[in-house]
Amino acid sequence: MSKVQDNLYIKGIYVYYNxxxxxxxxxxxxxxxxxxxxxILTGKNGSGKSTTLRAIFRELINVRAGVKSEQExxxxxxxxxxxxxxxxxKVELDYVRSYHxxxxxxxxxxxxxxxxxxFIVEQSDSSLFSLPKILSIQQxxxxxxxxxxxxxxxxxxxxxxxxxxxxxxxEEIENARNKLKVLREEGASGMDLLKIKNNIEGLKTQLxxxxxxxxxxxxxxxxxxxxxxxxxxxxxxxxxxxxxxxFQRKERVNAILEEESELEKLLEKEFNRLENTLQKLFEVPExxxxxxxxxxxxxYVQFPDGRTATFNELADxxxxxxxxxxxxxxxxxxxMQAHDxxxxxxxxxxxxxxxxxxxxxxxxxILPTLTQLFPKMQFIVCTHSPQVLASLENANIYDFTTKxxxxxxxxxxxxxxxxxxxxxxxxxxxLKTTTLLNEAKSLLKKEEKSEQEVKRLKEISSIFNEIxxxxxxxxxxxxxxxxL
Numbered sequence: 024m025s026k027v028q029d030n031l032y033i034k035g036i037y038v039y040y041n042x043x044x045x046x047x048x049x050x051x052x053x054x055x056x057x058x059x060x061x062x063i064l065t066g067k068n069g070s071g072k073s074t075t076l077r078a079i080f081r082e083l084i085n086v087r088a089g090v091k092s093e094q095e096x097x098x099x100x101x102x103x104x105x106x107x108x109x110x111x112x113k114v115e116l117d118y119v120r121s122y123h124x125x126x127x128x129x130x131x132x133x134x135x136x137x138x139x140x141x142f143i144v145e146q147s148d149s150s151l152f153s154l155p156k157i158l159s160i161q162q163x164x165x166x167x168x169x170x171x172x173x174x175x176x177x178x179x180x181x182x183x184x185x186x187x188x189x190x191x192x193x194e195e196i197e198n199a200r201n202k203l204k205v206l207r208e209e210g211a212s213g214m215d216l217l218k219i220k221n222n223i224e225g226l227k228t229q230l231x232x233x234x235x236x237x238x239x240x241x242x243x244x245x246x247x248x249x250x251x252x253x254x255x256x257x258x259x260x261x262x263x264x265x266x267x268x269x270f271q272r273k274e275r276v277n278a279i280l281e282e283e284s285e286l287e288k289l290l291e292k293e294f295n296r297l298e299n300t301l302q303k304l305f306e307v308p309e310x311x312x313x314x315x316x317x318x319x320x321x322x323y324v325q326f327p328d329g330r331t332a333t334f335n336e337l338a339d340x341x342x343x344x345x346x347x348x349x350x351x352x353x354x355x356x357x358x359m360q361a362h363d364x365x366x367x368x369x370x371x372x373x374x375x376x377x378x379x380x381x382x383x384x385x386x387x388x389i390l391p392t393l394t395q396l397f398p399k400m401q402f403i404v405c406t407h408s409p410q411v412l413a414s415l416e417n418a419n420i421y422d423f424t425t426k427x428x429x430x431x432x433x434x435x436x437x438x439x440x441x442x443x444x445x446x447x448x449x450x451x452x453x454l455k456t457t458t459l460l461n462e463a464k465s466l467l468k469k470e471e472k473s474e475q476e477v478k479r480l481k482e483i484s485s486i487f488n489e490i491x492x493x494x495x496x497x498x499x500x501x502x503x504x505x506x507l
Contacts, residue, residue, distance in 0.1 A: 026130065027130055027131065027362045027364065028120075028125070028130060029368065029369055030119065030369050031118060031119075031125060031131045031369065031370070032053075032058060032119045032369070032401045033079075033117070033401065034051045034052050034053065034060075034119045035048065035049065035052070035116070036048070036049040036051065036062075036114055036117070037049075037115040037116075038071075038113075039109050039113040040109045040110070040112060040113050041071030041072075041075045041112050041114075042074050042112060043074075043423070044071055044423070044426075047423075049419070049421045049428060050419065050428060050430075053119065054417070058119065058369075059119060060401075060417055060418060061394065061401060061402045061403070061404075061415055061417055061418035061419075062401075062402075062403040062419055062420075062421065063390075063404055063405075063406060063411065063412060063415065063419070063420045064076065064404065064420075064421050065405070065406055065412060065421070065422050066422050066423030066424040068407075070423035070424050071112075071423050072405045072423050073375050073376075074112040076373055076375055076403065076405050078112035078114040079116065079373060079403060080133070080135045081112075082114055082116050083116070083133045084133065084168055085172050087130065087131060087133060087165060088165040088172060109248075110245070111248065130362065131369075131371075132354065132369070132370030132371070133371050134350060134351050134354045134355075134370065134373070135373040135374075136346070136350055136372075136373065136374045136375065139379070140343050140346040140347070140379060140380075141346070142261060142335075142337070142346040144262055144263075144264055144265040144266075144334045145262045145263050145265070145266060154260065154263070154267070154353060154356055154360055155361050157260065157357070175248060178244040178247060185233065185237040185240055186237060188233050188237075189233045189234060189237060192226055192229055192233055193230065196223060196227065196230065199222055199223045199226060200223065202219060203216065203219045203220065206219065259350060260354055260357065261345070261346045261349040261350040263353060264345065264353060265321060265322055267349075267353055267356070268314075268322050269314075269321075271290055271294070272294075272314060275287055275290040275291065278290060296396075297312065297348075298310075298312045300348065300396060301324070301345075304385060304388060304392055305341055305344070306384065307326060309327040310326060310327070311325040312324060313325050313331070321333060321334075322334065324337065324341075339380040340380045340381050340382055340385065343379055344381070344389070347389070347393065348393075348396075351372060351393070351396075351397055351400065355367060355368065355370070355397070358370070368399065369399040369400065369401075370399070370401070371401050371402075372393075372397070372400045372401070372402045372403070373403050374402070374403075374404040374405070375405045376407065377390065377404040377411055378410070378411050383408075383410055386408045386410035386411050386414070387411075387413075387414050389411070389414075390402065390404065390411060390418075391414055394415065394417075402418075415432075416432045418432075459486060462479075462483065463480060463483045466479065466480055
């Protein structure tokens with residue numbers, strides 16, 4: 024069992040490539056009184072945010088798997104000013120702790136969630152439930168990452184040797200040519216000249232072979248890197264959430280029978296915290312989390328109007344919330360069991376399109392709720408939602424479209440302003456209304472209007488009169504101005 028690395032947080036991300044841009048720096052330096060800052064990535068579709076998030080995950084997995092030399096290689100080259108061009112998503116991470124402390128072989132918690140999240144619970148015997156056993160598959164993946172990563176490092180370190188060999192041969196050929204030229208000028212014998220020519224031809228043959236070895240090595244390296252950097256561990260624990268709750272309930276019953284009051288209170292507190300969180304996020308204060316033992320062991324949600332739903336019957340929005348909660352809770356619990364920890368560990372949580380399936384009111388609440396529930400976890404998320412963007416105080420925002428880094432809390436800005444500044448929306452009105460407004464303004468600018476243009480203005484005025492109750496005061500005045 025490896026040691027656990029506490030307080031491992033990211034304070035900077037250098038994006039070498041994300042299939043759209045190269046060489047971007049995202050600063051995450053925390054405030055003096057905070058151990059870390061969260062990060063919200065935004066930008067238009069195709070701007071590279073999801074690719075960057077996946078690259079961050081792979082970099083963390085590499086380090087967690089003990090692939091040290093790769094990071095050291097990149098750091099060394101950056102310091103020397105070498106331009107590193109990658110054909111796959113690649114980032115380098117700067118940590119709050121020193122780099123050598125990060126790479127001292129200690130383990131740390133990383134939780135990653137994709138944009139497409141389906142919460143489907145596993146239906147099987149809960150008595151066989153064991154989180155560490157489930158995660159043994161993930162450990163095998165880490166071992167594979169470690170082997171591949173070290174092989175890539177070995178290949179990378181061999182390339183300079185091949186390049187040096189090629190340069191030395193080129194230099195030898197040039198020197199031999201210069202010597203041949205001098206001997207010709209001095210009138211050397213044909214035998215001496217032939218000897219030099221044969222030497223040059225031999226060097227040329229060696230050069231061809233050297234270039235071929237270098238090309239083969241670079242090609243093999245590219246194949247290894249492509250395979251290594253397009254694989255993610257598909258190990259999700261959220262589907263085991265119901266088993267976990269049943270197991271916890273049995274533990275609580277045993278604690279009561281064994282008169283272990285402290286353990287019983289702790290388990291009850293954890294369950295109540297979960298139920299309260301679901302009440303808040305589902306926006307149903309009277310919601311209850313119930314257990315059914317008579318018809319088979321399972322949990323279900325009971326709504327105030329009497330409706331019930333098993334976890335697999337919940338709407339997609341509720342399912343997305345449960346997926347995120349369950350994934351973090353179970354990954355954290357598995358990590359604690361694997362390392363015999365009594366306190367919740369610190370770690371890093373990555374979520375792509377955190378607002379997926381969530382109603383607007385829930386988009387405002389999801390990050391504040393998660394960061395409150397898991398205060399030692401640093402969250403790095405992607406979003407298209409103004410509500411998510413403005414929901415968190417201790418967070419930096421990076422816009423991949425504008426290349427803008429926002430360090431200040433933007434909760435005081437209206438969603439209209441955020442939509443325009445970060446999401447490319449040109450107006451606070453619908454696309455149809457905006458098009459009509461632009462057309463009307465263009466016509467009004469003309470000093471002389473044709474009969475057809477005057478008729479069109481009246482048509483637009485008529486349309487606006489029908490929808491005026493929904494318009495702002497500014498638009499109301501504008502419509503009335505057209506009607507005069």
